[in-house]
Amino acid sequence: MFKKINTALFALFLGIGACESAAEKTSQQETAANNISSSTEKPDGMAIFRQHCVICHGSDGNLGLNGAKHLPESVLPLEERINIITNGKNLMTPFRSQLNPEEIQAVAAYTLTLKK
Ligand code: HEC
Missing domain, CATH: 1.10.760.10 (Cytochrome c-like domain)
Known part of the structure; x- marks a missing residue:
């Protein structure tokens, strides 16, 4: 019985971990995009x-x-x-x-x- 709960918790951790790294990635990409538009590109x-x-x-x-x-x-x-x-x-x-x-x-x- 304990084993089952542990597996469930483990899966939960994995899920949170995956979400966090995905969110980090998008915010990094956004920062990169902002940098491009504010420094190198002229406004359209x-x-x-x-x-x-x-x-x-x-x-x-x-x-x-x-x-x-x-x-x-x-x-x-x-x-x-x-x-x-x-x-x-x-x-x-x-x-x-x-x-x-x-x-x-x-x-x-x-x-x-x-x-x-
Ligand atoms: C709410 C409506 C509205 C919006 C939105 C608007 N305009 Fe105008 N625009 C006017 C009106 C009304 C006039 C005339 C003003 C007057 O001389 O009485 C005008 C005049 C102008 C003129 C002067 C033209 C001339 O020969 O006198 C320019 C240039 C201009 N607008 C550019 C823009 C640009 C660029 C934008 C967007 C950033 C913009 N307008 C957004 C309503 C608008």
């Missing part, structure tokens, strides 16, 4: 645009929701775009708390590529 302007801007501007920049400017027709230079994205303007929400300066720069540069 298109991905940021898809995530934060298409709701109002549309994927081609022409949706115009809530009076959003048609981005392909915008004549604003990069610095002005960075300023508007950072601080917002009228119905456009500011992004300074959601995006870091590099991300804002990247998405501003991406909006310039929407020009025909």
Whole structure:
């Protein structure tokens, strides 16, 4: 009878051990991924645009929701775009708390590529 309990406990330990090492692995992988994106890779302007801007501007920049400017027709230079994205303007929400300066720069540069 004791033998049976011991085997059960042993199996339990094995199970916990396996879970722990798996969790460790994923967190190590995550740290590695974070390091890559923060140090070597530039932020992806298109991905940021898809995530934060298409709701109002549309994927081609022409949706115009809530009076959003048609981005392909915008004549604003990069610095002005960075300023508007950072601080917002009228119905456009500011992004300074959601995006870091590099991300804002990247998405501003991406909006310039929407020009025909
Ligand atoms: C809540 C809706 C909304 C979201 C989300 C939004 N915008 Fe806007 N955007 C606007 C509106 C409205 C304007 C027009 C502001 C004005 O001049 O009155 C505008 C204007 C702009 C302009 C200036 C265009 C011009 O020529 O005046 C740029 C550049 C711009 N948005 C880029 C972005 C980027 C990049 C994002 C994502 C990081 C974004 N917007 C997210 C609503 C939005």
